[in-house]
Amino acid sequence: MYILQVNFEYPGITPEKAAALNDPARATPFLSVQGLLWKIWLNTEGGPKVGGLYCFDSRANAEAYLAGPIVARMKANPDMANLTFQIYAVTEGPSRVTNAPVPFLSQAAE
Numbered sequence: 001m002y003i004l005q006v007n008f009e010y011p012g013i014t015p016e017k018a019a020a021l022n023d024p025a026r027a028t029p030f031l032s033v034q035g036l037l038w039k040i041w042l043n044t045e046g047g048p049k050v051g052g053l054y055c056f057d058s059r060a061n062a063e064a065y066l067a068g069p070i071v072a073r074m075k076a077n078p079d080m081a082n083l084t085f086q087i088y089a090v091t092e093g094p095s096r097v098t099n100a101p102v103p104f105l106s107q108a109a110e
Contacts, residue, residue, distance in 0.1 A: 008050060008084070066087075
């Protein structure tokens with residue numbers, strides 16, 4: 001399993017605009033992302049810094065997501081700045097011990 005960490009900023013965002021970005025309907029397109037097991041949405045409570053943690057079933061699917069249309073729209077969005085992307089392999093042994101919310105780790109321990 002692989003975790004993709006995405007971070008970016010919305011310079012000059014107002015708290016009202018930040019709240020509007022938390023509409024659950026925005027999550028729907030992620031349901032069809034190939035190999036995405038889950039996504040955690042992150043924000044700095046109305047501030048300009050936001051991001052996400054994505055759990056993918058393979059590095060290839062994480063890389064395909066980075067090359068796909070959602071990330072292309074992010075990169076083209078003039079309201080977004082300082083985009084960063086990093087893929088990490090999940091270290092399963094210690095993650096299992098600390099009850100990481102990563103699918104299949106608990107099954108692997110049985």
